[in-house]
Amino acid sequence: MFVKLSNLELKDEEVMEKGAPKLCMRALPGEGAERSCAFDGARVVLMPITDAAHVVHGPIACAGNSWDNRGARSSGSQLFRRGLTTDLLENDVVYGGEEKLHYALKEIVQKHHPKAIFVYSTCVSSLIGDDTEHICQQAEKDLGIPVIPVNAPGFLGDKNIGNRIAGDVLLKYVIGHELEPIAPYKKNPRSINLIGEYNIAGDLWGVIPEFESLGISLQTAITGDAKFDEIRSAHRASLNVLVCSKSLTNLAHQMQRRWDIPCIDASFYGIQETSNALLNIAKALGDPELFLKTQKYVKERETFTRTKIAHYKEKLAGKTAILFTGGIKTWSMVSTLKELGIQVLAGGTQNSTPEDFKRMKAMMDPTAHIIEDTSADGFLKLIKEKKPDLIVAGGKTKYLAYKTKTPFLDINHGRKRAYAGYQGMITLAQAVDRTVFSPVWDLLKQPFGEGGSRP
Numbered sequence: 001m002f003v004k005l006s007n008l009e010l011k012d013e014e015v016m017e018k019g020a021p022k023l024c025m026r027a028l029p030g031e032g033a034e035r036s037c038a039f040d041g042a043r044v045v046l047m048p049i050t051d052a053a054h055v056v057h058g059p060i061a062c063a064g065n066s067w068d069n070r071g072a073r074s075s076g077s078q079l080f081r082r083g084l085t086t087d088l089l090e091n092d093v094v095y096g097g098e099e100k101l102h103y104a105l106k107e108i109v110q111k112h113h114p115k116a117i118f119v120y121s122t123c124v125s126s127l128i129g130d131d132t133e134h135i136c137q138q139a140e141k142d143l144g145i146p147v148i149p150v151n152a153p154g155f156l157g158d159k160n161i162g163n164r165i166a167g168d169v170l171l172k173y174v175i176g177h178e179l180e181p182i183a184p185y186k187k188n189p190r191s192i193n194l195i196g197e198y199n200i201a202g203d204l205w206g207v208i209p210e211f212e213s214l215g216i217s218l219q220t221a222i223t224g225d226a227k228f229d230e231i232r233s234a235h236r237a238s239l240n241v242l243v244c245s246k247s248l249t250n251l252a253h254q255m256q257r258r259w260d261i262p263c264i265d266a267s268f269y270g271i272q273e274t275s276n277a278l279l280n281i282a283k284a285l286g287d288p289e290l291f292l293k294t295q296k297y298v299k300e301r302e303t304f305t306r307t308k309i310a311h312y313k314e315k316l317a318g319k320t321a322i323l324f325t326g327g328i329k330t331w332s333m334v335s336t337l338k339e340l341g342i343q344v345l346a347g348g349t350q351n352s353t354p355e356d357f358k359r360m361k362a363m364m365d366p367t368a369h370i371i372e373d374t375s376a377d378g379f380l381k382l383i384k385e386k387k388p389d390l391i392v393a394g395g396k397t398k399y400l401a402y403k404t405k406t407p408f409l410d411i412n413h414g415r416k417r418a419y420a421g422y423q424g425m426i427t428l429a430q431a432v433d434r435t436v437f438s439p440v441w442d443l444l445k446q447p448f449g450e451g452g453s454r455p
């Protein structure tokens with residue numbers, strides 16, 4: 001079976017290529033201001049556990065920095081979206097914040113009745129020496145629900161380190177810790193976990209219908225639209241499907257070791273990638289009947305989707321784009337844009353594995369530019385030089401696009417629309433069409449009239 005969990009086979013010279021993501025995950029001075037910290041990375045992974053409370057043990061700025069900054073959606077409890085914090089102040093720095101945390105946990109249980117509480121250490125609570133782990137143990141005994149310490153203060157490094165720590169937390173305290181373990185342990189056939197799927201803008205809901213049509217059951221998504229008890233039983237899945245190759249690779253690796261759950265990586269962005277993902281899942285589940293069914297199914301869905309996007313493809317043919325994103329989207333968006341007839345003039349990544357970067361390069365036109373200078377200045381120069389019809393990137397690039405009056409599509413967590421699966425491809429085609437052909441761009445490019453107003 002194909003198992004791809006590490007990048008160790010990549011040669012040094014390959015990972016040192018210009019524009020390739022850095023393997024060193026420690027934030028460099030100056031970079032920290034542009035990118036999020038380890039605490040934020042941990043919170044990104046754990047926060048979509050919707051029926052849990054997420055308490056930031058630190059100054060309010062840490063909580064505000066990351067509160068609801070991702071569009072993870074829930075079909076049930078909205079508790080996860082509450083900005084809960086101990087709000088450490090100067091006095092707490094002098095006298096310690098443990099007591100404050102203890103009372104906060106009690107209050108949260110009384111007011112919100114969570115299934116579990118995740119307590120996030122921050123730079124301040126860690127530097128003043130609060131023993132968060134001990135307080136969590138005490139609270140768990142007193143309150144009768146799991147109270148889980150997440151020791152990922154920002155100074156440990158960047159977001160990727162936080163992602164990894166969150167994976168370790170899930171392994172240590174959640175996965176396999178069922179309330180009433182079913183003995184003997186057995187896996188659910190035809191069931192899968194999606195790892196690194198956070199249900200941004202409802203992406204997960206775009207692929208669940210495809211699984212249901214094929215008779216594949218979703219054990220859990222780690223952690224999109226997830227409930228605490230579902231994650232506890234994630235070890236009963238027959239297959240792990242790694243959707244974000246960067247954030248939880250180690251978790252998938254450990255689950256393979258501990259429960260012998262094989263893992264494949266997959267992307268659900270674009271028609272071809274969605275079909276490949278479904279076929280690879282069917283193959284990896286080792287059920288020949290399911291595989292034959294999936295082959296027939298993906299052909300029908302591809303035909304349907306291509307018919308639906310034909311009109312947009314015709315309009316968008318020959319348009320050009322600059323792509324800057326992370327993870328699996330790094331390469332799968334290249335093929336997705338190609339499916340819409342759009343040529344990628346330049347591509348770059350900041351938050352991917354070297355393997356993702358390599359795949360992106362292989363898919364792009366050999367003449368395409370690899371983005372090396374990811375500073376605001378570098379981007380502005382690139383946009384002015386390439387003059388793309390569209391920029392596809394995350395929210396931070398939005399203002400540079402608007403400054404240069406270039407149509408912009410948010411592909412990262414700030415977006416409001418789901419782009420995963422076949423239905424997501426139709427939504428994406430509509431969104432690209434609306435963005436590129438919006439009359440606002442022509443209006444903006446007109447010269448200012450008298451008195452500074454546009455005609």
Ligand code: SF4
Binds near residue numbers: 040122
């Ligand atoms: S944890 Fe540290 S780096 Fe992260 S937001 Fe708080 S103070 Fe800033």
